Amino acid sequence: MTLFDLAWRTLLRRPVRSVLTIIGVALASASLCSLLGFSRGYAEALKRDFARAGIHLFVSTEGCAMEAATLALHGGEVPKFLAQERAAEVRRIPGVRVATEILVFALPAEGGRLQMFYGIDNEWRALKPHLKISGEWFPRADSIVLGAEAAEVLQRRIGDRIAFPDLDRDFVVSGVLARTGGEEDGFLYLPLPVAQHVFRKEGKLTGVGVALADIEQLPAVKGRIEALPDVYVVTSEQMLQQILKMVGSSRVLMAAVLAVAVAVAVLGVLNTMLMSVTEQAREFGFFRCVGASRGQLLILILLETTILAAAGGLLGACGGAVASSWMDRGLRGTLPFAPSGSMIAITLDIIFLVALGAMVLGAVAGLYPAWRAASTVPAEALRHE
Amino acid sequence: MSDSVLELRGVCRSFQRGRERIEAVREVSLRIARRARVAIVGPSGSGKTTLLQIMGCLDRPNAGAVLLDGEDISRLVESQVTRLRARRIGFVFQSFHLQPTLTALENVLLPALFAGNRNGASRARELLALVGLETRLHHRPGELSGGEMQRVAVARALINDPGIVFADEPTGSLDSTSAAPVIDGLFSLAQRDLTLVLVTHNNELARRADLRFVMRDGRLTQDA
Numbered sequence: 200m201t202l203f204d205l206a207w208r209t210l211l212r213r214p215v216r217s218v219l220t221i222i223g224v225a226l227a228s229a230s231l232c233s234l235l236g237f238s239r240g241y242a243e244a245l246k247r248d249f250a251r252a253g254i255h256l257f258v259s260t261e262g263c264a265m266e267a268a269t270l271a272l273h274g275g276e277v278p279k280f281l282a283q284e285r286a287a288e289v290r291r292i293p294g295v296r297v298a299t300e301i302l303v304f305a306l307p308a309e310g311g312r313l314q315m316f317y318g319i320d321n322e323w324r325a326l327k328p329h330l331k332i333s334g335e336w337f338p339r340a341d342s343i344v345l346g347a348e349a350a351e352v353l354q355r356r357i358g359d360r361i362a363f364p365d366l367d368r369d370f371v372v373s374g375v376l377a378r379t380g381g382e383e384d385g386f387l388y389l390p391l392p393v394a395q396h397v398f399r400k401e402g403k404l405t406g407v408g409v410a411l412a413d414i415e416q417l418p419a420v421k422g423r424i425e426a427l428p429d430v431y432v433v434t435s436e437q438m439l440q441q442i443l444k445m446v447g448s449s450r451v452l453m454a455a456v457l458a459v460a461v462a463v464a465v466l467g468v469l470n471t472m473l474m475s476v477t478e479q480a481r482e483f484g485f486f487r488c489v490g491a492s493r494g495q496l497l498i499l500i501l502l503e504t505t506i507l508a509a510a511g512g513l514l515g516a517c518g519g520a521v522a523s524s525w526m527d528r529g530l531r532g533t534l535p536f537a538p539s540g541s542m543i544a545i546t547l548d549i550i551f552l553v554a555l556g557a558m559v560l561g562a563v564a565g566l567y568p569a570w571r572a573a574s575t576v577p578a579e580a581l582r583h584e
Numbered sequence: 585m586s587d588s589v590l591e592l593r594g595v596c597r598s599f600q601r602g603r604e605r606i607e608a609v610r611e612v613s614l615r616i617a618r619r620a621r622v623a624i625v626g627p628s629g630s631g632k633t634t635l636l637q638i639m640g641c642l643d644r645p646n647a648g649a650v651l652l653d654g655e656d657i658s659r660l661v662e663s664q665v666t667r668l669r670a671r672r673i674g675f676v677f678q679s680f681h682l683q684p685t686l687t688a689l690e691n692v693l694l695p696a697l698f699a700g701n702r703n704g705a706s707r708a709r710e711l712l713a714l715v716g717l718e719t720r721l722h723h724r725p726g727e728l729s730g731g732e733m734q735r736v737a738v739a740r741a742l743i744n745d746p747g748i749v750f751a752d753e754p755t756g757s758l759d760s761t762s763a764a765p766v767i768d769g770l771f772s773l774a775q776r777d778l779t780l781v782l783v784t785h786n787n788e789l790a791r792r793a794d795l796r797f798v799m800r801d802g803r804l805t806q807d808a
Contacts, residue, residue: 482681487642489740490671577643
């Protein structure tokens with residue numbers, strides 16, 4: 200038998216209390232695990248999205264970096280449009296490899312949703328080689344391509360006709376995109392001229408996405424584009440940083456809530472161990488009688504708290520990892536900007552870090568109870584018999 | 585080495601309870617020879633248990649000296665006293681103090697754990713067999729009778745082969761039927777190279793001792 204066995208058996212004596220303490224620690228650990236996973240996963244998913252977009256600069260009319268990012272990645276309706284000739288001017292600037300013209304429009308749909316229409320050109324498709332299509336991109340003038348989710352919601356397959364009450368023409372579904380996990384799954388894609396026609400925005404664009412031949416030329420190209428009239432240029436890095444900054448403020452709030460959860464868990468462990476030490480005062484007196492040193496009682500209590508905290512930490516971290524997809528869905532609706540793919544990346548090092556952190560905090564919470572147990576005076580403890 | 589295993593010289597112990605000062609042990613001097621079986625009797629509140637705790641290094645006197653094997657234990661620091669309790673002293677208490685989640689065998693092994701004795705299992709089995717519990721090794725206290733629990737406690741007191749065992753009312757929680765095997769176990773084990781000091785109300789137990797003392801109002805007198 201070892202002190203660990205003794206600590207373990209003592210915890211088994213009060214299973215309900217032990218389990219409740221473990222649950223408290225587990226909840227705090229799961230939250231911590233999710234926040235750490237989110238911190239890492241969100242930035243990674245966002246960078247992945249920007250890399251996939253293949254756009255180094257986004258040109259629109261006056262606006263801000265956040266608006267530009269939303270337009271570039273997820274689409275959105277803007278009150279002001281860019282003259283289409285700007286795209287041709289941008290294309291002529293040395294160092295510009297691709298300049299893709301985009302028109303985004305939203306129509307109200309059932310259930311208060313917005314149906315996002317994306318008018319795109321061939322260059323846009325060339326920038327998105329990761330998009331897999333069943334069927335074809337626009338074989339006819341009335342063709343429409345649906346994102347995976349849009350196809351599900353509208354219950355349309357390739358070859359089906361589709362009509363929109365706010366537009367004066369029907370379309371034929373020529374292709375359905377494979378699911379990406381991003382918001383683009385919900386979009387409907389039209390050839391740019393068709394989109395400009397049906398939305399009565401001939402000669403107008405929401406923006407121009409620019410890919411450079413050499414990223415080193417970015418400052419020079421950006422300066423040249425900014426010299427054009429009525430344009431607002433933002434780099435993908437600016438968009439990325441802007442989004443991360445915005446989400447960073449939400450993260451501060453989440454961290455504050457988490458700090459409270461961790462404090463409650465630590466107090467829970469402290470409370471449990473203090474109750475346990477008070478209840479076991481006579482027992483500790485007896486242990487001292489039969490030769491237990493103060494150090495051994497200290498270790499015994501620290502082992503008990505560490506077992507509780509480690510079990511809670513590990514359970515919470517693993518639970519957080521298991522529930523990450525569920526949390527991902529929950530967070531997606533609350534964030535100002537949700538990238539495609541998983542936003543919560545809980546890796547083994549995070550699980551290990553959280554479990555270790557819980558163990559250390561548990562041990563810290565156990566210090567005072569352990570000190571009290573170690574201070575037991577055998578004669579006094581037995582006098583209360 | 586002196587033939588007396590334990591010697592008390594003018595030991596006093598008092599407690600403050602509110603405004604009242606209680607003189608639990610007054611000027612007690614005593615010498616206990618090696619392998620002696622000593623019983624201390626007396627009415628409740630006479631100071632027997634306090635005296636036993638002082639002799640067993642669980643408490644320190646306000647005055648006087650306690651010598652164990654000639655060594656003044658009142659001069660030892662806490663860690664030395666702890667080591668001494670772990671290796672040279674055994675205790676049996678009225679309320680058994682068995683750990684409910686440990687088996688009989690594991691309970692016997694507890695003092696060995698604290699003493700750092702990792703090879704106590706065979707000794708624990710042997711001791712449990714000596715008190716007639718060889719078939720109850722893996723039973724938990726909840727599955728044992730009161731008498732069986734106290735026999736486990738007796739075996740536990742002897743696991744580190746102490747030179748002296750202190751028993752505080754070892755049959756106090758038992759009826760006469762259960763008490764008999766406990767008394768037999770205690771005395772048969774004490775026949776070895778062991779000194780036994782008992783505090784008891786049980787006359788039969790006291791009668792079996794070689795030497796009997798009576799404690800009254802904190803003072804100890806030898807029983808004729």
